[in-house]
Structures are given as C-alpha cells and as structure tokens.
Amino acid sequence: MFFANLQMAYMGGSYYELQDRDRLAVNTNTGSFNFSLLRTGISAGPVSVNIIPLQNIQSVGSSFAHAGAATYGDTMHGSISYTLPMGILAGDKLRFVYEINTGGILLHDTIEKIYQPLTVMFDNLDGSLANWTFSNGWGASTVNSFSGTRSISESPSGDYASSRTSSAVYNVPLDLSGATAAYLSFWVRHRAENGDDKLQIQLSPSGPGAGSSFASVCGRNTIAENNLAPSLTGIRENWTRETVDLENYLGASNIGLRFLFTSNGSNTDDGFYIDDIEIVKSNAIVLAPVKVVNAAEEGKSIGAARQIIAEIAGKKLPAISVLCILSQHHCLALAIMPNAHYKPPTYKCCHSLF
Ligand SMILES: [Ca+2]
Ligand SMILES: [Ca+2]
C-alpha cells in the first residue's frame, strides 16, 4: 500500500503524525526528547504522547497532553524529559517508544538513538557542497530548508523532468569499521507521482567512486511495492524524518552514499528536498540477551554437551557449547565462543527454548 492510501484511512478522525526532532546522538544523561505532532486528521481531537522506555533509559517524565491543533496541517511541538542509567557508556544504544493517544486509537513509534556515538558524517547542506557530486539537475535549493537556508534537491527550481535519472553522491567514503550499530538519518519533503517518480536511498560497500555497487536500502518511510526497489514516493509536504538502520554495513570501511531519483515518462511534480544528513556509529561492545534459534541434538541425556546455534542482537554467534545440567529440557549455556565484537554472557539461561 502506498503511503497516501494509508494516510487516507486515518484522516477521517483525530490523527497526528509524530516526528522525532532530535539528532541521533544523545550526549547528556538527563534532558528532553523533543518531537512535533502534525495534525493530519479531519477532527480536532485532543492528543497525548508518552514515552515507553525499552533500552538504556532509566526514567522519563510525565506525558505531553494537548487539547488538539485547531487546523488541519498545523504542527505542535512537545518534549518529555528523560534520565539515563548511571552506568551508561558511550556507544550504548537507546530505544524507546513514542505512544500517541488520539481519537480513541494508540499509535506507536519506536525510536533508536546512540549515547555519545561517533559521528561518521553530518551535513546541514548550508555550507560548501564540495563533498557532493550531482548529476542531471541536482543542486542546492533555497526554496525549502529544514535547517538554515538550504537543502539539496533533484530539481532545485521548478518541477522535475519526465524520464529523468539523476543522482547526488556523497563522495567521501564512510567508515563503519569496528561499528556494532550505525544509523543514517535525514529530513525530506517531497511531491512526486506516487510509485512512478521516486527517490532511492542507496549504499555501496565498495565506496562512492568508480567501481561502486550501489543498492537501495529500506528506511522507515520507504515503500517497496510490486517488486520495485525501496523508495520514497508520493506526497509528503511536511519535513519528515527518515532513518535507516545500517546493520548490513557494519564493519565496512569504504561505504558510498547516493540518492537516486528516477521519473517515468509522464506526470511531473516539484520533487524532493533533503536536509540535515547524519550518520552515527557505535563501537561499543554489545551486551544483549542471547537468543537460541536452533537447538540440535535435542533429547541428549542430562550432563551431555549440546551444540546450539544462537544469535545476539540479531547476529549469528559461532557454535555454542551448552551443558544440560538441569534436565533434558532445561539447559544452561556454559561456554560461549565469542567473536571479536561480543562479550560472552556467562551462564545465560536458555531453558525457555528447549
Ligand atoms: Ca540546511
Ligand atoms: Ca511521472
């Protein structure tokens, strides 16, 4: 389903679209998470927002409540205070859920950030654009900007052309070596023929230059329909946060970033504006629960060693030896063979999975 259709389903009532307004980096142990609420529903109902902590957030302040934006398309701003745990370390991942309550429905938006990450790149596109290689019309635009006075656009003045293929390549290689988590974020607004004219976010593990092999990646708002590559398409005339989990590129040291615009042979529009592009990474050791995904040799007697396959934070671990010491169906992992990225959790109980 294209975004416009999804939005139509909500428009009949009181509906708000939340945008997380803060950078990916959280640098202080106490502060506020800031968000905006765009009224996209016909009704002017009240709205409240609260935060459900998921990971590395000790506590949050009281919820935000508002009687409702008076006019369709209005934007309100809110914030909720947070306190991080005492022992949080640079590079630790934060996760929480914005819960939006309006018109009798609950909407949830999961946010991931990193505490004191390493900034791989940040470009507000207000200064020199020497780090960019533009083709077929891309350039700076002062028509719309999320920050400062400029963004970049595939058609900075007027509508894009039909049957257009054009790109903006960030020509500095991005280094995610040693990273255990990394995210790309940028702000975007667009008018483009839904499904036919689109923007792809692309990464290459072989750098941005000659010989690169760019592939489209999924973000929070990309759509991949009818076997098309994941793309931003359709109409979003308010600045929208796009984020991409770069987990498939962790460890690579020569990554290229490209925005690829394509249009079909008919129906043109104003196109895309992009601003405040940011990539952060964490090199922190991942401490996460082990999840057993396959246990072979089921039924061995008590005391026998087993080999199981497990993952930590979604990544396969080398074979784990476990000793069944409780019963045939309740085991403790005694020895976990770590690779360089992981601290071995000791005595991780896996009984629920046997
Ligand atoms: Ca800007
Ligand atoms: Ca078109």
Ligand SMILES: [Ca+2]
């Ligand atoms: Ca344009």
